[in-house]
Amino acid sequence: MHLCALTLASLPTDIHTPTYDRRRYAPGVVHLGLGAFHRAHQAMVFDHLLATGDTRWGIYGIGMTRPDLVNQLRAQDGLYAVRVADGTGVKWQVPGALWRMSVATTEREAVVQAMAAPATRWVTLTVTEKGYTPALGQLLLDGLRLRQQNGLPGITVASCDNLQGNGHKLLALVKAAAAAQDGELLRWMDAQCAFPCSMVDRIVPAATAEVLAAASQALGLRDDASLSTEGFWEWVIEDRFADPSDAALLQSAGVRVTRDVHSYEEAKLRMLNGSHTAMALMGAVTGRPFIASCIAEPHIREFVFRLMGQEVAPHLSRSDWADYRTALIARFGNPYLKHSVHQIATDSSQKIPQRWPPSVLGQIDQGASTEHHALAAAVFVRYTLAIDEQGQAYALNDPQAESLMAQGAAQRTEPETCVRSLLAREDLWGSALPQHASWIERVTHWHQQVLQHGVDAAVQQLIEA
Structure with missing residues (x-):
């Protein structure tokens, strides 16, 4: 049997699992780049916020080019196990923040609609350094344009890749995609959207057969999307948000909010x-x-x-x-x-x-x-x-x-x-x-x-x- 929503209750009691309702609410975060790093880092931060009762942090995860990964996660209802291991010991956790999934290359319109959904408050990105292309800028611009056309408020768009000044680079990329007639859209972005710089740090190797076997043994279930990571993690983000109250929320989950990223x-x-x-x-x-x-x-x-x-x-x-x-x-x-x-x-x-x-x-x-x-x-x-x-x-x-x-x-x-x-x-x-x-x-x-x-x-x- 596979790990999924129906089998979640059968997991051993020492494995931390989501207790919040994963079906009742719409995702509040659209994440571009559904790789191992995001799932063992930010998704676990958002899982913590969801566990406190704040239902606005569910994730609509976007695989940029990999339908195989998205299909794996869909088959498991967005659930996967993470082994957190270091000198203090080993523990397993199943974060539940990943609620929906799409593939950008084959479901582009769904991605644009997700960014423009009323419940969406954040867009985050881990597309790696080579992913900052004009096509990415256009995708983000299209999502923001639809929000503006629908009369919705602005959002926080946070790059979490290893680029210096990543928030500035991302904003410049989006603005470069704009045409001359997009002046009103750009003014709306400047007034209502935030592009904070951030630094993320956690070592998350690509999944191996050893990790998959260890997950199967720990869970008593098959998990094709399991990961292994370390106990250490750090997320430092600039105090620049579309909703300023997000700063205190993130700090409560262990994120460092600062003007000096x-x-x-x-x-x-x-x-x-x-x-x-x-x-x-x-x-x-x-x-x-x-x-x-x-x-x-x-x-x-x-x-x-x-x-x-x-x-x-x-x-x-x-x-x-x-x-x-x-x-x-x-x-x-x-x-x-x-x-x-x-x-x-x-x-x-x-x-x-x-x-x-x-x-x-x-x-x-x-x-x-x-x-x-x-x-x-x-x-x-x-x-x-x-x-x-x-x-x-x-x-x-x-x-x-x-x-x-x-x-x-x-x-x-x-x-x-x-x-x-x-x-x-x-x-x-x-x-x-x-x-x-x-x-x-x-x-x-x-x-x-x-x-x-x-x-x-x-x-x-x-x-x-």
Whole structure:
């Protein structure tokens, strides 16, 4: 038997399940990007609010391109189990906030109507960095236009992706989709809608057969949509809402509401995400499958510790960065999080520009060392060969995979030319960094070490220097 509304009552009593009515009320949140992260993060926050008796936080979840996931969740009435596991133990929870589902590519009109529904108060997004396209801007604009035409109030539209200033970027994307005759709509948006910036943080690996088997054992039911995550979570959101009373509600559920999202945002992007990318590339090249496999190695753990402390932290405004670093090291080593290095390395060309160059340029401006980032960049160049140090091929799952592999192919025969070619790309490094000869020289040096001696030896050499 599958997990669904009819079987919910049969679950063991130690599993937290929804006790609120999931059928009586219309969803108040439309979420675009119905992946694992949202379901183990914001959906659990909204589940908490629903459990307090506030019925306005049910979710209409939109799969952007994946009908298979939407069909799985529909078959289970939007229910799924989440394993929350860390050093304090393991517990299972079935959040109940996901009430309806659609697929954007095949049910676009339903998505527009959902955004314009009278009960809708929020639209949230986790579409990843590459999802911020003109088509997304047009979809949101169409939903907002219909709200305005129907005489409905404005809503909060919250990006929850790893983009700096994500609320500003999202608003600009929506306005860019507007035509000249949309002046009245834009004035309505400015007056009634809110696009807060936010930072979200929780490690949620893609589901594995091990998680599905563990869920089946814990639930006594089959659950094809189960997930595993850590105990830690953080959601920092700008105090900018269409309904100002939402601030206190979110705070009651553990969300940090502040005017200063930026300091948390940059720390997360450069410390957690920047380290994640570095380790994922190292793991892919050395053949280590998971982040926990990488951080378990003393030399990689020391590399990450020093990368964050010596080259990232000096350019952060988050004052408790040292405590944050300690927590990150522990989180990376969580044995329950089988976080695939190839999953994290996905779309590296979209992620690196956000995560590494700001710290490197900060170090250069201060005349300080960039060695850890230079080695990480060298490993990225090596990664474009698409074959690990044991001779096993892997796929580059990246929008720029073809051009990256074409440029990287020459590194065996013309390594310096290859490094210079990849470091000259402004889509990866911005316009300033490719102009710094000292940076190019250090990446070239570490690339030579990686090619000649391997990633582990190069990391060892750096931390022993």
